[in-house]
Amino acid sequence: MSHKALPGFRDFYPAEYAVRAHITDTWRRVVRRFGFMEYDGPPLEPLELYTQKSGEEIVGQLYNFEDKGGRAVALRPEMTPTFARMVAARAQALRKPVRWFAVPQLFRYERQQKGRLREHFQLNVDIVGETDVLADAELLSIAIDICRALGLTRADFFARVSDRRLLNALLAHLQIDEAKWPAVYAVLDKLERQPREVSLDKLREAGLSDATCDAVLGFGALQTVDAIRAVYGASAEVSAHLDTFAEYAAHLDALGVGEYLRLDLTIVRGLAYYTGIVFELFDAQGEFRAICGGGRYDRLLLGLGGVDLPALGFGMGDVVLGELLKARGKLEAVAAEGADVWLVPHEGTPVPHVLTVASCLRGADVSVEYVLNAEKLRTRKSGAQLKDAQKAGARYALVFRESHTAELVPLIESALAPADRLLVDTSGWRADAPDAAALAPLLTALGR
RNA sequence: GUGGCCGUAGCUCAAUCGGUUAGAGCACCGGAUUGUGGUUCCGGGGGUUGCGGGUUCAAUUCCCGUCGGUCACCCCA
Structure with a gap:
């Protein structure tokens, strides 16, 4: 066979398409339960839409080319810039909070590996125009409900949740210079995956004192509001964010998904744009990459669309989710249907x-x-x-x-x-x- | 972009130390049988051993390159 699908791209034969449809149909069904409306945008966008905020480095990870009209264009690697543009264009007219979702096919030019191809389908769910923590709780409960609707239980997955504002307050309380925060975030993000010595070295390199290094390395062990309060409760700012988190947890309890929540200060979600509660869903056995991730990004719309509106959202791809469902035997009944x-x-x-x-x-x-x-x-x-x-x-x-x-x-x-x-x-x-x-x-x- | 491992029918695999027409199961197609179907039996098609080069009397097997897959790093929307 000389013509195969390009590396990282998939042919969906009926059996595979049935799995994909099972996942995307469930996404739509569950998200609509929460009153969200579906939208979409162009799969091909001006290259500038992605370089203006992320810089030229991102071009190396994009499928980009020049079209016949001489325009620099790229296949969309993410939905957020398109979403921001659409919201910004009608920001005045839209009833708030905006509750929209999309199921775009996204592309990135990267070497493929487990759970990451060059193309995938990703559910994007966003809320714009609400700062209250209830919106954060609603968002996470959607992601959890989707997994449950697909047959997964508490034994299969859970949510790791952190809060950027809480984390910032902790770093400020430890009197770490704000210029060093990105370095500290990077270490926290990898705390679980790299040896403690490596993390320690990196923190020292960033210029933290030994006592401060110990404190940061201890963040991973602080997995409840009370545990954090016991150590850092003296800081009024920390205490206030802990109150907010407790409120968030109470909402999730009432929504029936509290058992999935786990406070985890090592969840960082990239280094940019998130400004509040952030979360990732993981399989309980730790075999796979994150199933989904998201959080609050109150300043992103200002940067991308020029409109100052609070916002939050998450993305959930079909690849890791599909692998997990298959491994847990949740796809056995899924098959292409014959005629009636x-x-x-x-x-x-x-x-x-x-x-x-x-x-x-x-x-x-x-x-x-x-x-x-x-x-x-x-x-x-x-x-x-x-x-x-x-x-x-x-x-x-x-x-x-x-x-x-x-x-x-x-x-x-x-x-x-x-x-x-x-x-x-x-x-x-x-x-x-x-x-x-x-x-x-x-x-x-x-x-x- | 860097590095490790791996490429044999559609799929999962076999083929002695390098040795003769590269096999099997599943799937597919045809037929028989089953009192109108899931069983069973018979038969069939399908492979330039990813591709190119090298070593050798002889390469699926050894070497190099390349393409593809996979895992890790990088990065993570």
């Missing part, structure tokens, strides 16, 4: 009549299939045609007994069998004049 009904003619059934019946059923929104070869349709034994139907995954077969009388036969377990043998007289059916009354018993049996 497969028509199996009797020896005396005229082929045109089979087609007419198919047309009438399709007119009633029932998917119908049959052997797509007139000669075989007429001559192939009905037993063999039933086998064809079974192999194709059809839910029911409509097997003709005589030329114009057929019986509905369930083929798969989930297809409910009619109470009795359902015999249908199709002699009066006309493709150009559907008879609703004649179809009714059949549709009822099919669950329509």
Whole structure:
């Protein structure tokens, strides 16, 4: 084979597409429960949209090129700049808070590895125009609800949550110079993944005293509001942010997802733009990358769109999530669906009549299939045609007994069998004049 | 971009120390059988061993390059 998909890109055969649809359908279903509305933007954007805030370095990670009109363009690597532009353009007119979501396909030019391809689908959920911590709680509960709707439980995943303002207050309380914060963030972000000595060296390199280094390295062990208060409660600022966090936790409890919450000061989420509560969802066994991540970014819209509105949001990709669902056996029932009904003619059934019946059923929104070869349709034994139907995954077969009388036969377990043998007289059916009354018993049996 | 490991039917794998027409299961196609289907049986198609070069009488096997995969680093929307 000379033509394969490009590195990091996927061909979705029906079996894989069924998994993708299962995930994206669940995203949409759950997010709508929270009253969010779907939007979308162009997959191709001006390169400048991404370089103006992130700098030229980001170009190395983008799929970018010059179009025939000489414009520098890029396939979107993230949705936020597009979202910011759209919100900013109508900021005055939009009813606040804005509660929107999107399911864009995103692209990045990077060497692929586990959980990271060059293309993926990512749910983006954002709220604009609300500073209250209830909005933060609502946002996290959406992400958790999605995982639960996909069959995952507390034994499978949990949320690690931190707060940038709390962290900043802690660093200020430790009298760490603000210029050193980024370096400290970087160390915290990797606290779990790199040896303590390496973290210590990096903190010393940044110019922190030994006592301060110890304090920072101890952040990972502070996993409750009370634990932090016991050590740093003397700082009024720290104390105030802890109160906010406690309120956040109480909201999550009331929303029924409190058990998933774990305070974790090592969650940093990149080094830029987040300004408040930040979170990431992880699988409980620690095998995979973060399932999703997000938080509050109150100043981002000002920078990207020129509009000063508080905002928060998260992104959840299909790749890691899919890997986790597969590993936990949550995709076994997910498969491409066959037709609702497969028509199996009797020896005396005229082929045109089979087609007419198919047309009438399709007119009633029932998917119908049959052997797509007139000669075989007429001559192939009905037993063999039933086998064809079974192999194709059809839910029911409509097997003709005589030329114009057929019986509905369930083929798969989930297809409910009619109470009795359902015999249908199709002699009066006309493709150009559907008879609703004649179809009714059949549709009822099919669950329509 | 840097480094490690790996490339044999659609998939999972086999092929002695380098040795003759590269095999099997699943899947697919055809047929038989099963009183109208999930069973069973018979048969069939499908591989330039990723690609290119080298060593050798002989390369799936050894060497180099390249492409692809994978893992880690980097980065993380």
